[in-house]
Amino acid sequence: MKKRFILLLAVLFLAAAAILAGCGAKDAGESPLIGNQLIEDFATKTIHGEAVTMTELFEGYDVIMLNVWGTFCGPCVQEMPHLGEIAREYADKKVLLVGVVSDISDASGVITADYLLQDALDIVETTGADYAHLLPCEGLMPLLYQVPALPTTVFLNAGGYQLGSAQVGALDKAGWTGLLDAILEQLKDEA
DSSP states (O other), rough: OHHHHHHOOOOOOHHHHHTTTOOOOTTTTTSEEEEEOOOOOOEEEETSSEEEEEHHTTOOOOOEEEEETTTTTTHHHHHHHHHHHHHHHHGGGEEEEEETTTSBBBBTTTBBBBHHHHHHHHHHHHHTTTTTEEEOOGGHHHHHHHHSSSSSSEETTSSEESSOOEEEEEHHHHHHHHHHHHHHHHHHHHO
């Protein structure tokens, strides 16, 4: 099990390095802000057991802030109160915040340990991070394999294409609002 975990981390690191180095082609004529498609339509469940698809969840939003976190990750939990505030404050700006809890299920969405699910539910309640938190699923795995560390946040459009750069590591509220405001301003300028 430990060898599999180390191998998975190595694959994640190499994939992230390739993405961060700019590997992969953009479609001709696209905006410099819009990058590669990181995820395609997926179907999964929230930590509350609600079935969701990417299309349903992302519809009507210009920017999706996808935050990958783990129940064991102190910096992840520390930034969640800020993320909860941002989710509420930016909803009217067509920004959707979504969490992906990386350590409570396997790639098919099967809960690996009930206590981890309970930990995630407790963390969300305690921190006020009352936005959707998803279980990993096969459709999210291409993105999750690129995550070099937790927390990692990527910004997407409703089609699953990356906007700007990924943020590896936690930020405070001012840091997050600065990034979001810059992305929103760039989208506005390119419209």
